Amino acid sequence: MKSSLKPTIIKISIAFILIVALMTYFSGQIDNYLLPHVTKTLGGDGTLKYHLHTDTVVERPPASKAYALPIDFPVGDIAVREGSSVSKGERLLQYDAQEYAATKKTLGENVERLESEQEKLYTEYTTAKDKLSAQSAMDALQETHAALEAAQETYDNFVSRFDSEGWLLAGKDMEIASVSAGIGATVPEGTALFYYAADPSALQIRFTCDPALGELIFTNSKITIRVPLRSDEGEPVYRKGSAVIIEKKSTQNGVECTAEIKDVKLEDGETMPTYGDPVIIETEFESRQYAHIVMKSAIHDESYVYVITKNPDEKRYVYQVPVSIIAENEFYAAVDMTAESLPLVLTSSKALEDGQRVIVDD
Amino acid sequence: MKKRAVITSKYIVLAIIAAIFLLPILYMVMNSFMPTKEITEAYTSSADHYASFHLIPDQFSLEQYYQAFLRRPQFLKLFWNSVLITVPIVLIQCLISIFAAFAFTKFEFPLRDVLFFIFIILLILPSWVTMVPNYMMIQKMGLLDTIWSLILPSAFTAFGVCLLRQSMRYVPDETIEAARMEGCGVFRILFQIVLPQVKGGVASLMILTFIDSWNMVEQVIIYITDKDKYPLSVALSEYAGTDTGIIFACGVIFMIPALLIFLYHSKEFKNARV
Numbered sequence: 001m002k003s004s005l006k007p008t009i010i011k012i013s014i015a016f017i018l019i020v021a022l023m024t025y026f027s028g029q030i031d032n033y034l035l036p037h038v039t040k041t042l043g044g045d046g047t048l049k050y051h052l053h054t055d056t057v058v059e060r061p062p063a064s065k066a067y068a069l070p071i072d073f074p075v076g077d078i079a080v081r082e083g084s085s086v087s088k089g090e091r092l093l094q095y096d097a098q099e100y101a102a103t104k105k106t107l108g109e110n111v112e113r114l115e116s117e118q119e120k121l122y123t124e125y126t127t128a129k130d131k132l133s134a135q136s137a138m139d140a141l142q143e144t145h146a147a148l149e150a151a152q153e154t155y156d157n158f159v160s161r162f163d164s165e166g167w168l169l170a171g172k173d174m175e176i177a178s179v180s181a182g183i184g185a186t187v188p189e190g191t192a193l194f195y196y197a198a199d200p201s202a203l204q205i206r207f208t209c210d211p212a213l214g215e216l217i218f219t220n221s222k223i224t225i226r227v228p229l230r231s232d233e234g235e236p237v238y239r240k241g242s243a244v245i246i247e248k249k250s251t252q253n254g255v256e257c258t259a260e261i262k263d264v265k266l267e268d269g270e271t272m273p274t275y276g277d278p279v280i281i282e283t284e285f286e287s288r289q290y291a292h293i294v295m296k297s298a299i300h301d302e303s304y305v306y307v308i309t310k311n312p313d314e315k316r317y318v319y320q321v322p323v324s325i326i327a328e329n330e331f332y333a334a335v336d337m338t339a340e341s342l343p344l345v346l347t348s349s350k351a352l353e354d355g356q357r358v359i360v361d362d
Numbered sequence: 363m364k365k366r367a368v369i370t371s372k373y374i375v376l377a378i379i380a381a382i383f384l385l386p387i388l389y390m391v392m393n394s395f396m397p398t399k400e401i402t403e404a405y406t407s408s409a410d411h412y413a414s415f416h417l418i419p420d421q422f423s424l425e426q427y428y429q430a431f432l433r434r435p436q437f438l439k440l441f442w443n444s445v446l447i448t449v450p451i452v453l454i455q456c457l458i459s460i461f462a463a464f465a466f467t468k469f470e471f472p473l474r475d476v477l478f479f480i481f482i483i484l485l486i487l488p489s490w491v492t493m494v495p496n497y498m499m500i501q502k503m504g505l506l507d508t509i510w511s512l513i514l515p516s517a518f519t520a521f522g523v524c525l526l527r528q529s530m531r532y533v534p535d536e537t538i539e540a541a542r543m544e545g546c547g548v549f550r551i552l553f554q555i556v557l558p559q560v561k562g563g564v565a566s567l568m569i570l571t572f573i574d575s576w577n578m579v580e581q582v583i584i585y586i587t588d589k590d591k592y593p594l595s596v597a598l599s600e601y602a603g604t605d606t607g608i609i610f611a612c613g614v615i616f617m618i619p620a621l622l623i624f625l626y627h628s629k630e631f632k633n634a635r636v
Contacts, residue, residue, distance in 0.1 A: 016619070020438060020615075027435040030433075031432065031434070034432070
């Protein structure tokens with residue numbers, strides 16, 4: 001090395017030291033500036049309230065409605081025919097006399113058996129020698145009591161629909177449109193026994209719910225709605241009302257529900273909406289499934305979230321974790337995911353990558 | 363003709379040896395210009411796929427330097443840890459070695475040769491032998507996990523004293539005697555008469571000490587537990603496990619100070635009489 005190169009090497013060395021010194025001083029700030037800044041959110045366990053249905057409008061009910069029972073119906077005799085007008089309490093179809101007696105007896109015996117079992121369990125509970133036996137008897141007693149209530153309701157429903165000879169009685173005034181059952185045949189449960197003319201003044205709505213939630217929705221069959229009043233000027237005025245679900249059936253698109261509009265609270269001079277008017281369903285259906293709830297904006301491509309972890313170097317990193325959405329509403333989703341306890345990225349100043357370091361803005 | 367063939371074959375052998383020595387450095391420099399993705403693909407091995415030898419980058423990229431300089435502040439902090447450890451060791455060791463070598467060479471005192479014999483024994487001893495007593499002493503002094511636990515044991519080596527003693531033996535006693543007669547004191551004789559004549563030896567000692575301290579590994583692992591105090595020599599191996607994407611650029615940056623020091627002192631290093 002020529003000695004004339006020494007000044008150059010010194011200059012290079014000084015430049016190197018200066019660059020490294022400056023970079024050391026500023027790189028932390030530069031790195032912080034260049035890193036994505038994220039805000040975090042925490043999920044929580046619970047149930048999700050959600051609206052999940054298609055838009056709906058007021059519809060005219062079909063000309064006739066089916067009358068079906070939730071039990072098999074062996075037809076003994078038929079008292080009505082097409083065009084018959086029946087009043088409330090009149091005879092319609094007869095449940096086969098022998099079968100009626102046998103079914104009534106079976107249902108009655110079931111109630112008696114459960115009553116007897118309940119008494120026995122109550123005695124067991126009151127005479128239990130230790131706390132464990134008492135608790136066990138109490139649990140069994142509660143189960144039996146619930147079964148008894150259900151059996152009693154079934155018995156009452158069965159008996160109240162029929163007279164003593166097994167004739168099915170009309171629950172309201174109606175005009176028979178057609179009779180589909182034949183004498184001697186057994187009509188399966190849920191299948192129409194006959195059709196009756198629908199009330200032409202009745203209004204109904206139909207809507208479809210998410211198929212994935214078919215099992216979760218409708219804790220009760222009465223829903224709250226709002227219907228618009230007819231107005232020529234300005235924003236439409238809505239009135240609250242209710243609708244009773246009269247039919248639910250599963251389709252490829254989801255659970256299709258038909259509900260009859262009832263109890264719309266009108267003020268003086270106001271009239272009911274007419275066919276085609278939009279109806280707002282207000283009832284929030286609550287997921288019965290206890291799940292992990294996260295904000296929807298934290299979910300990317302409906303398939304993954306970024307969880308924030310603190311690595312041993314005390315710096316925060318984000319990692320992709322797949323999620324499957326069970327249910328969702330406007331802002332939240334019930335999800336199935338691992339790493340539920342970790343905070344999630346809610347917003348980010350830049351696009352994120354799996355395993356990337358981030359700055360978490362508190 | 364025969365002589366020419368011998369010279370040619372010597373050059374060929376030397377070129378091959380030089381290539382073998384230079385290949386790792388060339389490999390590191392070339393790989394430092396590969397993008398992270400290429401590095402990861404080339405060096406990811408599995409049961410049915412071995413890491414490949416990948417010298418020429420498919421795509422030239424400064425990503426590793428960008429990451430090392432701008433995105434990994436911790437890397438540069440570790441670089442300064444190395445500087446903080448190395449510079450004091452080099453300065454203290456050179457200073458002690460100069461004084462000790464001067465005394466052993468140019469002063470007459472009782473048991474001088476016996477003492478120097480002990481120095482030679484220390485030179486023969488591997489450094490690992492003294493590591494345990496050193497650890498115990500440092501522990502007693504409460505210096506564990508501080509950079510002084512690295513600096514103090516390395517501040518003195520018998521090697522430096524022996525190296526400079528050999529250099530100073532070539533300094534004629536007459537020049538020292540003449541300087542003394544002119545009224546020079548001991549320190550003036552050392553720094554103005556002797557040192558200019560043993561610049562090569564001092565440069566060699568500086569380079570060797572620098573390289574030794576710059577590449578320090580074992581002492582760090584034993585004396586330092588706080589990873590934030592690790593020098594780059596140890597931290598690099600940690601980077602190799604987690605940040606394959608920048609390890610080559612880190613290696614190049616780590617190499618530059620040693621290279622600059624060598625280039626600066628190369629003339630003295632080549633002309634050193636040891």
